[in-house]
Amino acid sequence: MKKDLKVRLGQVGDYEIRLLKVFEAVVESGGFSAAEGELNIGRSTISTHIANLEDRLNLKLCFRGRSGFSLTEEGAEVYELMKTLLSALEGFRSGVNALHVSLTGELRIIASDTICMDAQAGLPEAIARFSQAAPDVNVLLDVKSLSDIERMVLNDEADIGLIPQHRQLSGLDYRPLYVDDCHLYCSRTHPLYNAKSSSQLLDQVLSSKVVHAGIHTSPEVGAQLADMNKAAISYFYEARLAMILSGAYIGFMPNTYVQRYVDEGDLRALMPETKHYSLEICTITRTYGRSKRARELFLELWATV
Template sequence: MKKDLKVKLGQVGDYEIRLLKVFEAVVECGGFSAAESELSIGRSTISIHIANLEERLDLKLCRRGRGGFSLTEEGIEVYELMKGLFSALESFRSGVNALHVTLTGELRIIASDAICMDPKLKLSDTIARFTEAAPDVNVLLDVKALNDIERMILNDEADIGFIPCHRQLSGLDYRTLYLDPCHLYCGRAHPLFDAKPSTTLLAQVLTSKVVHAGIHTSPEVGSQLSDMNKAAISYFYEARLAMILSGAYIGFMPDSYVERHVEAGELRALVAESKHYALEVVAITRTHGRANRARDLFMDLLTDR
């Protein structure tokens, strides 16, 4: 009958490991005498070690006498359990050693439109610091639509995603990075570009054609658009900006993205006191999955600013 070794043995420390190593040598050498040269200790000392192990386990492990050396049924089982223990220890040792090996492979980063160049993210600076710390890791950076980024992170097709937070999906971790203020803009060719603040300006804005992303990004964005004339859809900021600059449409844009166009006199914000919102920009990673040291290092550098 099998005994519960945990009850008798308790914790396995260095002393127990040494005793088990002696037992391993005795079994694999075929007896006490044969194990002397392997262990570089005398037979009497070996006998004491085995006796101590049997006492700690409260099990008879081997028979020795005129009939020679042999294992008991319990000794055979302990030997098999011991091999599993030593294998696990070796795996642990190898795993820890691997943590000190130079990082290699790929780090796959994917971002939503316009986030890559947002100065608040400081992505270029983080990439520079990362490549200095892990020069053998290839960084792959791409831009995709918001829903594609979530899918790719969940499917382990990418390691880190940067998106405006619009929902919380199971299986993803969300780390808030910053808020991105957005206002309603029109181009110089639009009839409202030179309009003076007045009580009727908001009414004119609400009837003007608006270009928008065409997806639900947050309740705040939906609320801002609910009373407006949604006349065109353009998901990516670059294309939406072109439509706003045409003078045919107005539209919401991140302030940081259009700053140079505002300074150049090509865009102006309309009714800024009432038409504005802030996008919460987050980094998303998988909640579960294999360890990814390159991803963890990048995230540490990203948030250590």
């Protein structure tokens, strides 16, 4: 029977959808006569449509006659399947129509420290392209801590998060952007600024007071800090840089963020061959929930920067 059904039904096209809608009206009206006003066609035409549907499905869908209208067991199942099909078609139609409507609303982007102005990220260029493509969408951009960014994206309080990839959380999708190389720096006023490379330099570095973020970002970072004199905590790079420039502390910083201070002689990298690590910067978005056109458009445009 299944083979015969496949031959009779073929592909579901406009004609089959029209027959199914007639069947829907008959079932929900409670019979052929009651469906005449709903469909604005005569009872004989309705009967012909139902007969054609039964023929195409190779199933008897309903009983009709003096005893009244009732569905067969197969007819009841077809009715439930039909509702799923018509609902999906309506959802498809609504979705396609929405694609022709101008994007509005808000796009909420939350970034971790330094990423907004890192040339490797290309965020200003991405915002410029997005603003041209979707001028009616308000872009909200802010800076938060790693844990806040993850929480906000998971709770749908932010659409896109920008963070160093330090762990994998269920419910988040991660897309790599670029890699930040970080070295250990001291300022020109620190005792190690003019130190020569020697066997004693490592001991001097390990005994110097180091300022760090105070959170576990990766095993590589943890290994670099393991034997060091962790004397101060400063989460944001801007504040950490101020502490390093004070001359009282040394600390790891992204090379691109401090390059101008190095060029001007205000900072020096200590033991660059060994005291360094890399952080992969990525975007995070919610795994679950409805797809957001503004978010996907922004990510698509950003990938071409």
